[in-house]
Amino acid sequence: MLRSYRKKAFLQLTDLSSRTKLRHFELTEYDTVCYLDADMAIYKNMDPIFETSLPASDWIAANHACVCNLDKDAWAPSDWTKENCAYALTPHPQALTSPTPVTPESRPTHHLLNSGMFLFQPSAELWENMLHFFNTSTSLGEYKFPDQDFLADFFRNKWISVGWQYNALKTMRYWHPEMWRDDEVRCLHYIVDKPWSARVNEDGTAGYLGRDGETHTWWWNQYQAWVEEREKSGTEEDKETVEIVAKYAAKESGEENEHLAAVGGKVQSEFDHHIVLVEAQSC
DSSP states (O other), X not given: OOOOOOXXXXXXXXXXXXXXXXXXXXXXXXXXEEEEOTTEEEOSOOGGGGGOOOSSTTOEEEEEOOOXXXXXXXXXXXXXXXXXXXGGGOOTTHHHHXXXXXXXXXXXXXXXXXXXXXXXXXXXXXXXXXXXXXXXXXXXXXXXXXXXXXXXXXXXXXXXXXXXXXXXXXXXXXHOTTTOOGGGOSEEEOOSSOGGGSOXXXXXXXXXXXXXXXXXXXXXXXXXXXXXXXXXXXXXXHHHHHHHHHTTSOOTTOOOOHHHHHTTTTSOOTTTTOOEEEEEEEO
């Protein structure tokens, strides 16, 4: 069991969402597992991620955290700048196959990973080592992004970077145009406000700063195709499923309902870290 801390500083990492993410490392019945956050949408086959070769069984593959902070958010550390962002060093097409590597000599911001997607080889030994680190580390209270910073700390110098297309943060589309290509996106990460919380405006804008109209439209198109497929089947089960899911998607009128408010509305949802496994190779 994960140790429970009484100190408030540790409560972030022991909350349900963060703890659930760590429990994926207990999936020892699989050789290799790819974890995805629930606020991601798959637009192209993710199978190639399983071709990634990990240097050792106690390593993971992940994507760099984007630290550009071009909106000058006050909560971001002072070294979160475009110049310190790993993605700023790799334009297209290099970024797809040869992203900025992580080495012991890398600048501090290049050691930060985004935990929305990561590939790992679960084992009892790895899980026990993770629990030991969790229960003995004195750094837990310092983490700004609990599970993400924990993984970067635990796997320091033991993670490799993969192409941005496997964890394409929606903000990269306008923060890293030199790297981004719409047709290369495999899995899009809807960070911050979620597309299902509001319809795209008539002028094509979406998102809290109005710049996410294109990627939010992708989600709504995928959602509509999903609804039509199930309505076409005509089964009671599919009809019921559509009705349930519709409760958590914004209405065409733009009216927000109580179910949307419960999952965060236009702010970053606390439900980002629910379990979504893309594929796992069985032992």
